[in-house]
Amino acid sequence: MEAENYLLCVDNMKKSFGITKALKGVQLQLKSGEILGLIGENGSGKSTLTSIIAGIQPADSGGILFHGEPYSIQNSVEANEKGICMILQEKATFDNLSVAHNVFIGNEKEFCKHGILNNKLIFEKAREVLKKIGVTEIDVKDKIKNRSFEDGKLVELARAANLNPQILIVDETTTALSQNGRDILYTMMENMKKEGKSVIFISHDIDEMMSKCDRLSILRDGDYIGTLEKEEYSPEKIKSLMVGRTITDNYYREDTKSSYGDEIVLKAENITTSNLKDVSFELHKGEILGFGGLADSGMHDIGKAAFGAIHIKKGKVVDGQNEQIYSPSVAMKKKIAYIGKNRDQESLFVNSPIRDNVALPSYKIIAKNTFVSPTKERKFVEEWTTKLDVKMQNIDQYVSELSGGNKQKVAIAKWLGFGADIFILDCPTRGIDIGVKASIYKLLTDLKNRGKSIILISEELPEVIGMCDRVVVLKNGQNSGIFVREDDLTENKLINYMV
Amino acid sequence: MNKSVFNIFKLITMPVLLFIVFSIISPGFGVHSLPIVISQSMIPMMMALGMYVVMDAGLMDFSIGARAVFAAIAGGMLSQYIGVAGLILGCFLGAMFVSTLMAALYRWLKIPCMVISIGILMVFEVAGSKLVGSSGYLRISAAQSSIASYPFNVIITLAVGVFAYILYYRTRIGNHITAVGNDEKMCKNLGIDADKTKFYAIVLTGVFCTFVALLYICYSGSITAGIEMTSMAMIFEPIMCVILGRHLRKYVECMPLLILVGAFSITIIFNGFIALGFSDAVQNIVLGVFLIVILGSDVITDKFSILKLVKG
Ligand SMILES: Nc1ncnc2c1ncn2[C@@H]1O[C@H](COP(=O)(O)OP(=O)(O)OP(=O)(O)O)[C@@H](O)[C@H]1O
Ligand SMILES: [Mg+2]
Numbered sequence: 001m002e003a004e005n006y007l008l009c010v011d012n013m014k015k016s017f018g019i020t021k022a023l024k025g026v027q028l029q030l031k032s033g034e035i036l037g038l039i040g041e042n043g044s045g046k047s048t049l050t051s052i053i054a055g056i057q058p059a060d061s062g063g064i065l066f067h068g069e070p071y072s073i074q075n076s077v078e079a080n081e082k083g084i085c086m087i088l089q090e091k092a093t094f095d096n097l098s099v100a101h102n103v104f105i106g107n108e109k110e111f112c113k114h115g116i117l118n119n120k121l122i123f124e125k126a127r128e129v130l131k132k133i134g135v136t137e138i139d140v141k142d143k144i145k146n147r148s149f150e151d152g153k154l155v156e157l158a159r160a161a162n163l164n165p166q167i168l169i170v171d172e173t174t175t176a177l178s179q180n181g182r183d184i185l186y187t188m189m190e191n192m193k194k195e196g197k198s199v200i201f202i203s204h205d206i207d208e209m210m211s212k213c214d215r216l217s218i219l220r221d222g223d224y225i226g227t228l229e230k231e232e233y234s235p236e237k238i239k240s241l242m243v244g245r246t247i248t249d250n251y252y253r254e255d256t257k258s259s260y261g262d263e264i265v266l267k268a269e270n271i272t273t274s275n276l277k278d279v280s281f282e283l284h285k286g287e288i289l290g291f292g293g294l295a296d297s298g299m300h301d302i303g304k305a306a307f308g309a310i311h312i313k314k315g316k317v318v319d320g321q322n323e324q325i326y327s328p329s330v331a332m333k334k335k336i337a338y339i340g341k342n343r344d345q346e347s348l349f350v351n352s353p354i355r356d357n358v359a360l361p362s363y364k365i366i367a368k369n370t371f372v373s374p375t376k377e378r379k380f381v382e383e384w385t386t387k388l389d390v391k392m393q394n395i396d397q398y399v400s401e402l403s404g405g406n407k408q409k410v411a412i413a414k415w416l417g418f419g420a421d422i423f424i425l426d427c428p429t430r431g432i433d434i435g436v437k438a439s440i441y442k443l444l445t446d447l448k449n450r451g452k453s454i455i456l457i458s459e460e461l462p463e464v465i466g467m468c469d470r471v472v473v474l475k476n477g478q479n480s481g482i483f484v485r486e487d488d489l490t491e492n493k494l495i496n497y498m499v
Numbered sequence: 500m501n502k503s504v505f506n507i508f509k510l511i512t513m514p515v516l517l518f519i520v521f522s523i524i525s526p527g528f529g530v531h532s533l534p535i536v537i538s539q540s541m542i543p544m545m546m547a548l549g550m551y552v553v554m555d556a557g558l559m560d561f562s563i564g565a566r567a568v569f570a571a572i573a574g575g576m577l578s579q580y581i582g583v584a585g586l587i588l589g590c591f592l593g594a595m596f597v598s599t600l601m602a603a604l605y606r607w608l609k610i611p612c613m614v615i616s617i618g619i620l621m622v623f624e625v626a627g628s629k630l631v632g633s634s635g636y637l638r639i640s641a642a643q644s645s646i647a648s649y650p651f652n653v654i655i656t657l658a659v660g661v662f663a664y665i666l667y668y669r670t671r672i673g674n675h676i677t678a679v680g681n682d683e684k685m686c687k688n689l690g691i692d693a694d695k696t697k698f699y700a701i702v703l704t705g706v707f708c709t710f711v712a713l714l715y716i717c718y719s720g721s722i723t724a725g726i727e728m729t730s731m732a733m734i735f736e737p738i739m740c741v742i743l744g745r746h747l748r749k750y751v752e753c754m755p756l757l758i759l760v761g762a763f764s765i766t767i768i769f770n771g772f773i774a775l776g777f778s779d780a781v782q783n784i785v786l787g788v789f790l791i792v793i794l795g796s797d798v799i800t801d802k803f804s805i806l807k808l809v810k811g
Contacts, residue, residue, distance in 0.1 A: 075690060076689065076690060077689075092685050092688065092689070094678045094681040094685070096677050096680070096681055101674050105674065105675075105689055105691070106690045106691050108671045115672060116665065116669055116670055117669050117671055117674065119668070119669060143752075
């Protein structure tokens with residue numbers, strides 16, 4: 001096919017950030033009416049490439065043809081006007097505005113007369129747009145800050161749907177969504193395809209990519225590696241193209257029997273929060289306890305409650321000595337670590353260097369008589385960032401400059417360095433590539449074997465099944481079943497208890 | 500009862516209760532003090548309405564008092580030539596001139612707004628005092644001052660409150676100001692010009708400054724040009740109103756109303772203590788405690804379940 005026949009054609013695109021060469025002459029071809037997958041390890045340049053297409057940042061060099069014509073834009077608004085729209089990997093909603101205002105932010109023209117907004121119409125339209133993509137249970141008048149992270153992402157989807165783009169770019173969004181949210185996204189993508197429009201889809205889930213994408217383009221370290229047609233798909237091939245070497249397949253724990261000590265290290269007694277009703281559980285020494293459920297199951301509250309980070313209306317969380325955990329600082333004193341799902345807001349100081357982020361909870365370990373030795377601090381931070389293979393220039397780089405997956409690695413490094421006894425992980429592998437995912441799972445297994453306890457909250461059922469000794473399924477904020485690790489524990493079995 | 504109506508009702512009980520308490524404990528304070536209390540709360544309320552705009556955009560401003568005083572001086576001077584029309588026009592032109600200048604400086608120089616505002620404050624305090632000359636103050640006639648004294652000051656303030664409500668919640672610029680205060684980078688990605696939005700936010704405070712100036716000069720019939728940052732003291736009450744309002748907004752999303760409730764409560768406390776004959780120092784202590792108690796009320800009610808029972 002000639003270049004003119006493609007809807008979008010990127011040629012020899014380059015982009016550097018200081019000494020980091022994020023894109024080293026990348027190409028990409030997108031046809032009309034297709035879903036093109038873009039896959040590559042963390043930091044391989046996917047977000048950089050797509051954000052350039054979406055007008056969010058300029059390229060250093062290289063050309064883009066759109067409809068066969070040179071495409072040059074100054075900013076994302078122009079891109080939107082030309083019909084290109086992107087769902088960002090990071091959160092892109094405004095906390096203090098309502099859901100409806102977030103849907104139309106920047107595009108209020110239609111509701112605006114002499115600068116005055118017709119709020120009634122905005123609410124009505126927002127309801128309509130949300131309904132069109134299949135979301136009905138979000139109150140459009142609610143402020144975003146009162147909604148979950150997932151709801152925020154759905155609002156972004158609605159925002160994009162409202163613009164009715166020719167090309168929709170979806171950057172690493174699925175892991176922020178529950179099953180239900182994913183279905184909404186997939187339907188939206190399929191519908192676009194049916195209408196002859198195109199989607200660029202970014203995800204680290206190879207199965208998902210193989211089932212949703214018509215073709216798959218692969219990036220590695222800022223280089224374009226190639227594009228696979230659907231017939232050529234195989235997990236091994238994709239992985240080896242991504243990583244440049246073959247990697248083994250056994251991701252998860254190898255044993256199939258649950259195993260943990262008798263000692264209880266953390267106990268929730270009938271806790272009720274705004275999203276949970278009367279939930280109890282016990283975490284044992286050396287146990288990986290999983291939590292799964294749908295979006296409204298309240299499972300993300302489990303982690304926050306166990307860390308003392310949200311208000312518990314009834315009941316309490318206690319440690320092994322029966323002492324109550326009522327605040328994050330108490331939790332940390334008891335060597336409990338927490339990684340939240342809303343990474344940028346809950347787990348990281350994005351406007352600080354990696355060094356500070358990793359060292360922060362661990363100054364007690366690093367410092368000697370209140371003085372922190374810079375060398376010791378550097379060694380400490382480097383040790384943990386190396387263990388997690390964080391892709392960065394050096395430890396003084398700002399976290400905001402890292403790729404999504406690498407931010408997540410910093411969040412994990414921080415708590416591993418802290419050397420907690422109990423880890424509460426909410427979607428820990430969100431946005432992390434398969435290579436690092438495998439090493440995180442291995443780390444979790446090691447932690448378990450060393451007698452540490454882990455609470456693993458996840459939207460990914462295979463992950464929960466693959467790693468946990470016991471799995472608690474939540475439904476509407478209540479415990480709906482507990483499953484013990486065994487050979488024949490399947491996703492379907494769990495799903496039955498979720499819906 | 501509708502939940503938000505009930506919440507509004509709950510909010511209004513705060514100043515009402517304070518009023519009743521002070522009426523009982525202080526013989527010099529009662530229904531007859533009401534006009535004074537209401538009058539006195541109008542100026543901080545008006546200032547708070549303006550300060551909220553800048554604070555919502557994530558900026559900090561110390562100059563609103565100085566800008567208002569300068570505008571009042573401009574109004575007072577113009578009133579000598581063309582009467583009431585001059586008073587209003589002078590306040591408006593003075594306020595808009597300083598506010599636009601401040602907004603422009605902020606946009607061009609890209610120095611933190613707080614720093615610019617202190618510069619503006621110092622320069623325009625001096626400029627104002629030069630304008631009024633050696634006497635240090637400027638008088639307007641009783642007829643002129645009557646246009647914005649009780650009860651007109653209340654009517655004006657309520658009208659501006661409605662304007663503020665529309666601005667905060669019903670305009671594109673209001674929404675963009677909130678968005679910019681939330682996350683500037685995200686705004687850029689969505690095609691909102693953050694610099695321009697902040698520029699307008701500061702210019703818009705000029706509107707509120709105009710009315711602060713008018714109320715201020717009409718309240719006592721004269722305006723004193725203070726130097727050495729005296730105007731700084733004017734902003735603490737309004738800041739408290741904004742902070743209180745922000746804290747209470749979980750009950751009802753209507754900042755002007757919340758600011759009004761805050762302004763009333765604070766003024767009642769002030770006047771109640773004056774009537775009781777307490778010194779400034781004691782007043783300030785009590786006010787500080789009041790603020791902390793309100794802001795900490797969530798934690799406090801959690802800790803004392805008796806209060807929980809009262810809350811229902
Ligand atoms: N603003 C920036 N400043 C400095 N470096 C940056 C910036 N943005 C991206 N980078 C670097 O460019 C490289 C590519 O990043 P990019 O975000 O495109 O990766 P990605 O493929 O999206 O990864 P992930 O799967 O983790 O999201 C990374 O090494 C990252 O650190
Ligand atoms: Mg990315």
